Amino acid sequence: MNDGLRPGDPARLGGYELLGRLGEGGMGSVFLARSPQGRRVAVKVVRAELSHHDEFRGRFRSEVNRARQVPPFCTAEVLDADPDHEPPYLVVEYVDGPSLVQVVRDQGPMTTTGVHGIAVGVATALTAIHGAGVIHRDLKPANVLVAPGGIKVIDFGIARAFEATSQHTRTNQMVGTVAYMAPERFETTTGNPVGPAADIFAWGAVVAFAATGRTPFEGESATATAMRILTQPPDLTGLDGPLRALVSRALEKDPADRPTARELLDGLLTTASPSGDAGRLPNARAAVTPGAAGAATARPPADAAGDGDAPDPDPGAAERRRRRRRLVGLVAGAVVVAALVPAALFGSDLLPDGTGSEPAGVGSPAASATTAGAPTPGGSPSTSPASRTPSRSPSATADRTRAMLAGQRRLLLHVVQADRDLSLPFDGELTVGDGTGRDALFVLEPVGVDYLIKSVNPDISHRPCLGVKLDAERNASLVGTECEPTAATMFGILREGKDDKGRTSYAIVSDRYGLVQWDESRREIYVQELGDAPIDTTFSLVDRGAV
Template sequence: MQAPLREQDPRRLGGYRLTGRLGRGGMGTVFLGEDASGRQVAVKVINPELADDEAFHERFRREVTAARQVRRFCTAAVLDARLDGEPLYVVTEYVNGPPLDRAVRDGGPLAGGDLEGLAVNIATALGAIHGAGIVHRDLKPSNVLLSPTGPRVIDFGIARALDATDGPTRTGQFIGTPAYVAPELMHGEEITPAADVFSWGCVVAYAGTGRAPFGGATVPETMRRVMSAPPVLDGLDPAVRDLVRRTLAKDPAERPTVKQLVQALTGEEARPAPETHPTRADPVSGTRPVATAPAPPRPAGGRPAGGRPAGGGPGISRRRVGVIIVAVAAVVAGGAAIGLLNADGEDSGGTKPPSAASSRGSGGKKSESTAPFRDDFGDRPPKTRDKLFSDRFDDEKSGWNNSTYAAWDMAYRGGKYEVQVLPTTNRTTADAPVDDVPDAQLVEAEVKPDGGTGEAGLFCHRHGDLGYAFLLRSDGRARIVKMESGEVKDMATRTATGVRPGRLNRVQAACAADGDTVRLGMWVNGDPVAKAAASDAYDDTTTSGLLVMRPEDDAGWPKAVFDDFSLSSI
């Protein structure tokens, strides 16, 4: 809340006219100001005793410089700063809205879509902050402002400047608010983005209950609870309770990442089959239910926007408010197509989840039955006619998604392309940047699955949530599967004897639509592995690309490295 300027307060700093006081904290005083154009700004003036500390001055310069690189969505952007002279100050966007703590005190705790909207916006802001190499370190309700367009996170990076080299305190002053600070900071251990995830959980718990999950009557009691007691989450909306509980793990390694938070919060909830319960299934042919999500928005250029749709996290509801749309649109704008085919659905006749359709068009398949295979491919991959696209992934502008934001899980790295499956889904696909994929095609890539049980490879003829995948495991197990309505069905499984564990292996997949029949063939390092066919025809465009899949009974995060991709007509 704005207060009048005091007699000793400055009236002008640099090019900014100060008009009122917004607040005061351990580092300094925040003023409301105006720039030369009349735009309102917030000016944080650093206390003189801190500015005289050379170590603080250097850290302040470094952290403010980094903070100016943070993307603006869901944050109050750093606009200007005085890094030398007196007084030191930082100028940020002025957010016209109350802090979260005041809003909860005045209006009560949040629930439903309001709480989830707050949670996803804060997580998205942390993704942008961490992307600039900054750990906030002091995320708390008073540092979340509720603007008319959604929550905005402020004061990121500034708390780091207070940190001394020998621990988390300076001249006896604790850096951060104890009820919202991760235990590793209290122990003087290394601070990583996981500390902000802990604070995120505390803030969301406060927003949903009106109290901090580790609150105590005194500061020592609060610190003891943070370091050794379980969180108190009574009254928190069940839709986010389990996710919040995981963020409050004492061990930073046990907390989800910000990327996983965004995936869980923006995912669609799985629809279980009526009167059935998920069970552990056979790792080859069993299935289990998982959510699907809508396709990303299409930008003006016509290709789908970057960022794959997010898979549903456990217990997260579909309720959403407008601020989520603003935040997620900001996150997913501007990249190549990414599709997500979700994990297996129960094969029990229950309600099927909605399609995770690609934004390349619509149209339906005509038939579902499996047809006898006509052995037309032979032992060698078919001869190609025209090479439509090839990529060695040495140019990050070649058209695949490449992003470091919280929702992404694939990127160019070291002249290769990496794809990872997050805990909130069982498989992730990346569409090749090819607009017109032929009915008869040969898709090729060098593939290196990780050393676990995850599978990686290629897919073709993906239309909505139906398509065909050619998967290779590091131990040589290879299979062709049909993906449909959230289910995975084996069509052919064999062991590829020539696989080189821990190295790139050449995988080739032939897909040829002939009338109502789709013929499929798979080769690994030039050797034939599997063939299959199905009666499926389409009325519109399909996509092809790269895929990584987690087995049905595995809790790991499989990833794979890809190189030398090509797509040709046959």
């Protein structure tokens, strides 16, 4: 709602004309504004007491840059920001639609179809947000907008800059609404960073609110609500069917027991199918054991040395994974999963810069109907975003990069910060080397919006794919493992910039386990939990010929 400007409100910020107030929040005030091009936008102005902190401005700048990496199809796109302005401000897409709070207040709890749409839309947004290395931190119904084009999640990412600074300026201040905070958010003395699992907890509380009109840990005061979150099971009365099981999993006290955003989507798409184990999700804790590459199914994973295959007590798991990939390719036109129609936009962040880097028709129904590597109705893999016909003639470099991302070329994974290349010898222990020999040759195999990273070393027959391994202290590293799409073997390839030779550089990230990083002091590759981890390590793809 536009309330007009108050006395003392600025008339302009930078090149933006302020038209009225949209609301106020913990970080500052939000204004409806007009851009120099005449577009309506939302401008968030930071509180004056925060703008005097150099720490805040630095964090604000960092978080804005990372938030720009989030695909905009189900979030309010970050358009502009000026951390050095007095006061600092952030400009995002203006979404003309009510919040989930307004919808439930005006119409009451949503129908089953409406709740499922909210669940899918917010899970899709979290998949995009987490895939860009961002954690929302303040997901709640007020930050979920029910727009004409689909569900939009707003105010993501920037909360970390505010939270880190406000802890030094206000006693016991933290970002977020208590009713949607995960238990670990209250454990401020441990020093453990808040991870993506906190957003998953908030997702469960948001979906429960949409279905019931109340929060699942509702108490008479903020303190009582916090105590219920820490000690009591959620009250999900009024939420029935397969979705209840997914929400219950998301509201587990232990972050390790919650699914990832991608796994939520898997479960939601399965519940949308008339057959299959509706609502079942793999046990997150059982998926990873010390010394094993974790799997996203309930089957105990084979150990990193590949000592045989255990029988699968859940024979439907593989079929559900296949069904999910089929559904992702067919969602254009499906009402209950309409928020996923633009899923092909994930691919736009995986393409090289420069001429011809954007696939033709991205965002259109035709382009969105088949995502990267998703099987077509006939069962054959569809063309990935990296290999679709471009709208302009690409350069030879762009052509080769597309082919590498489509799994058509062998490549070196060059660690930009170390000026070395990943190498997977026959023993399955990942090292770095000089890029010579067949140990250093890999191919990217697209599976949906993610990739398997597969060695083409013929000496490795049983463990040719890279996967995450946890040791007894739960430190994560990369090793060779079997090439089955699981939470531990699927990686996002996110464009970050250019290396010193002008090649496009990428971050490699696991949805569940975090960023692939280079430890300069120990001279080894490891995996760092997403949390507050900056992207310190990037990789460039060096073409080494056709597969």
